[in-house]
Every structure is written in C-alpha cells, then in structure tokens.
Amino acid sequence: MNTYEPRGFTLLEMLIAIALLALIGLIGVQLLQGVLRSGEISQQHAGRLAEAQRAFGLLEQDIGQALKPPIAADHARQLNNSALALPGGNQQLRLLRRNWLNPGGYLPRSALEQVQWQMIDGVLQRRSFGFPAQATSQFDTLFPSVNNMRLRYWLNDRWLENWFAAYALPQAIEVTLEMPGYGALQRIFFITGEP
Template sequence: MKQSARGFTLLEVLIAIAIFALLGLGSYRMLHSVLNTDEATRRHELQLREVVRAFAVLEQDLAQAGARPVRDGYADLRPALLGEAEPATLEFTRLGWRNPLGSPRSAWQRVRWQLTGSTLERQYWSVLDQAVDSAPRPQQVLSEVQNLQLRYLDDDGTWLSAWPPNEDGSDPQQRLLQLPRAVEVSFEHPRYGLLTRVLRLPDNPPKQNAAQAPALEGDGPDAGTPDEVPAT
C-alpha cells in the first residue's frame, strides 16, 4: 500500500524562516562589528602615523641645525636658533635643503615651528636674509594639537624656556651663533594625551661661510635684502 507524500506545514515553514532570520541577523551584527573595528584600527593607525611623522620631520630639521644667523625684513639680526616661550615658537636655520632643480639658492633654509590654532605648522622662507615682503610658506604637519611647550638644554645641563639665554656680559656675536644641546617638545593630543620628546642637536653644528654670512656688525647698504648665493 502506497503512503501519500507529505509537505511542510505552514508552521514548520514559519519556524524555518525565523531560524534563518536569526542566523542572518547574528551574522550581520558580527560582520558590522568586524568592519567597525577595522575602521577604528585604521583611523588609530593613521593618527599614530601622523604623530610619528611630525616628530620625525622636526627631528630631521634639528639634526641639521647650524650656526647661521639671518636678517629679518627690517635688517635686524636674528639668532641661529630663536626659541620664544609665549607663544611657543621655534625658529632656526638648517642645512641640507634639497635642490633637485638646481635653483639659484642656498642649501641653508630658515624654518619656524609654531602652533596655529590647533594645527602644528612648519613654516619656511625661500631666502635666508629676508626682505620686507619675504613671507614664510606654511606646511601643516599635525592637527588637533594643544598646549605646545618647548624647552632648551644649555651646556650646563639646565633647561630653559627661551633661547638664546640671557647672560650678562656675554659676547653678542657668540650669542647669535649659540645653539642648545637639545630641545624638548611637549604637546597634548586628544587620543594619546601628553606627548614629550627630547630631540638632540648636532654636537658639531655646521657653520656659516664667508659667502653666506650676514654682516654681524653694522648695517650696510644691502641690509635686509636676500643674499645672492650660488646654486648648490
């Protein structure tokens, strides 16, 4: 005797659909969580890479700092390294400015690091001894920075909040050429909190040569104009 074939009842179909729906919902939530975690990891990695890059660029600048004072747009001499406390600003002359196009300019470069709003900026001039209209060119290095602080280590091992140090009876020319042994950089980042690095300057910093040096005494008729330096 043949048995009649049976299909699924409506209740069984509804139960199967409910089970598949629960499995699909669980899989979607798991996949969504994995994607969110991956996105957060990538975002954290990018922020960490930007912080590391900012310190690396500043360290590279300071590693090539040299004893080369400059004149500003009003023919006043500025020290080879000038550090101001309020607001925290670091300005100095560095060697090693690449010149792949062979432009008629010096291998020295005047740079300034400062906090503009919440952005850590690196500014540089296209000339060393500046004219009145010589404006720096800004480069944004790191965003979301707060409370930038700078300190300078002198030859006696003392940390100073500004540079050059104010020493009574010191030689003015030597003061223009003097460089600290190291610079301490501190700032606050919203993700990593307070970050502090001590960056060492060269033990034997490069010196200016006669062709590139500004007149350290007196004001000549060409004071305040860019140096004519042969291409390097």
C-alpha cells in the same frame, strides 16, 4: 490497511527554523558592520599616527641640522638675535638649519633654511624661508588637531623651560605635542650645531 504517517515539518517547526535563520543573518550583518566600523576607525588612527610620525620626522631633521646663526648684523636681525627664537612664547620655535637640498644647484638659493614651527588655532604649522630672508615662505600644516606644543631645552645636565641665548644652541630640545585621543606625544632631539 495503510496508515498515514505525516512526513515533513509542521508549521511551528518551519516558523522556528525561519526565525533562527533570520537571527543568524542579523548577527552576521551586525558582525560585518562592526568589522567595517573598526576598520574605518583603525584607518583614521593610522592616518593620525602617520601625521605624527611625519611631523616628528621633520622636527628631527630641522633640529638635528640646526646651526648657530651668523654674527653679521643683517642675519642676526633676521633671527631675532637668538639661535632659537621664540617670539610666541612656548608655542613657537624658529631656527636656522643647514642641508636644505638643492639638487644640482638649479635653484638660486643657499643650502641654509630658516624654519619656523608654530601653533595657530590648534594647528601645528611648519613655515620655511630661504636664508638670507626671502619674502615668500612655504607653509606645511602638519597636525590639524594639536591642543598644545611645549618645548624644553637641555643644557649642562638640566632642563630649561625657556631659551634666550644669542648665538648658542642647547644640546637637545624636548618637544611635547598634546593631541586629543593620544595625550602627550614626547620626543627628545639632539643638536650637533656644527657643520
């Protein structure tokens, strides 16, 4: 006589196998969502760091090319009688810079440019004017989420909190930008002040 031996899986074994496969699938989906979320966060941080790099690069160009203003009365009034005018307290920096590109001399302007950095409602902006003063200016928003901008000036082996010297430049400027999530980002820029 033949005895019947069961072949295959019981219902309980099948249910356990299906539950394990569902659990593995759920873990896989959660891992994939976590990777995608972290990728998005990394892209956001990379974008904010690229903005910071761009802003500090422009600050370096502007401050590194800073000039003492001409002594002529017309030009002095345009710069508030100071090489580094700070009309808004420690939230604003205005200076005259050289080497404003004009390829081939096609544009009817000089190579000098007035640049104004300012904080307006938590946004760091760079404003550019021709020199002598032009009525129109160009705004460039650099940091949409800067909490604060602080400036300090290096002269004769010490840091100064304010700069009011007419027709003079410090040896360096320290710029500190406070951003949410990053804290204080600080750079020191040296000034040659001579062409």
